[in-house]
Amino acid sequence: TARIIAIVNQKGGVGKTTTTINLAAALTLHGKKVLLVDMDPQGNASTGLAISRKLRGISIYDVLTDGTDIDEAIQPTGVEGLQIVPSHIDLSAAELEIGQQAGRTTRLKEALAKVADKYDYILIDCPPALGLLTVNSLAAASSALVPLQCEFYALEGLSQLLKTVEMAKSSINPKLVIEGVMLTMYDKRNRLSSQVAEDVKKHLGRAVFKTIIPRNVRIAEAPSFGQPVMLYDPQCAGATAYMALGKELLNRHNRS
């Protein structure tokens, strides 16, 4: 059955969506079947895979709030082997709508249980907050992958995030583990990147992925064409790095 990975970090703009899309695409290029769940009301992962707003009639919002069958919300993408449950702007109201109901933290977990046997991996893109949408994602996930931008503020939030994952583990999901911390937007021209990278490796050791994602403008251009970077520019440094990350993840799970 599928490994379910929540891509999470409450710090904004650290590469959660970029990692969800490009790691998902890399896994499909390594022969895996992947479902991407867009749990961010901004819907950047849906946009980055060319799912226009008009096509988001049935979204994760419906699955979470009125129990729509997740099969009805699953759509194909332009990437072979990659399907998506898109987001919807109404998702920002979902926290208020389901916030007081029973079972509010396990809606996503129950929905994904019905389709987990059809995929090798399910990747969940989370919003920049530790609210109900992220809690649902951590409850549903077997592991949490933390993209870490190589900058000062991003480092500050890391210890709080790891505490939150531990809390989710002890209160709602005992199986939850940290998949790893992934360094991204690494710029070898500036010493801030190497300082942050050294700091993280010193404190977290083996929990840090060996693959480091460089800052690479092709990665930032790809979503405007609705494509993962390895389809937009397969030879660029960004594409190579995310393919290597996919390989490293598969090796960790002995599934390569």
Added chain:
Amino acid sequence: TARIIAIVNQKGGVGKTTTTINLAAALTLHGKKVLLVDMDPQGNASTGLAISRKLRGISIYDVLTDGTDIDEAIQPTGVEGLQIVPSHIDLSAAELEIGQQAGRTTRLKEALAKVADKYDYILIDCPPALGLLTVNSLAAASSALVPLQCEFYALEGLSQLLKTVEMAKSSINPKLVIEGVMLTMYDKRNRLSSQVAEDVKKHLGRAVFKTIIPRNVRIAEAPSFGQPVMLYDPQCAGATAYMALGKELLNRHNRS
């Protein structure tokens, strides 16, 4: 009485905190008295001004949840003329705590009314979401300043954000106007930046600040020293740009 400006954008990592700190410092260097309010549970603005976690005993959390007098929460910073109301990690629970109470959207507005006559400007740093903390900020503000990162995903969220500001204006704060959209992390080496900049200027015209903030590593280094960039490296491109932004804002208000 003070002009109250909410620095807001639900997209994460677009430079809200960086703009709040550096614009606040620039305004003090132009001779103004400024209060910075950190409404983000991450507390990056507090950290970026060297307010350690130990010094956040009384924070905006207390003001919003149990009516602590805002005067008790105000502290000096290392920048002359700049005071701060720090954040606290408990602020992430404030949405749940005050979410069902009467007057929940105007707590900040009422608190700031008591001190507005002591300052020329009050700048509010918002979290990357359109929840109760941002709504409180829009209710309290006379205007909203929108930092816009010159990248594709950041552009996508802009129309939603402008709608939200209009909604806040019609439902809770008729005086609220858009101060302007400020382009930041502009990298003249890549065409993505100029494409986004042209697109925004075409659609929003005069609402776009003339000053463009370049991508400049000194800006990203400064918070690790607890300083605004104009104190960390006064001659760098980042410092010059934020000083120019301060001047442009003052000119708009005929207060230079």
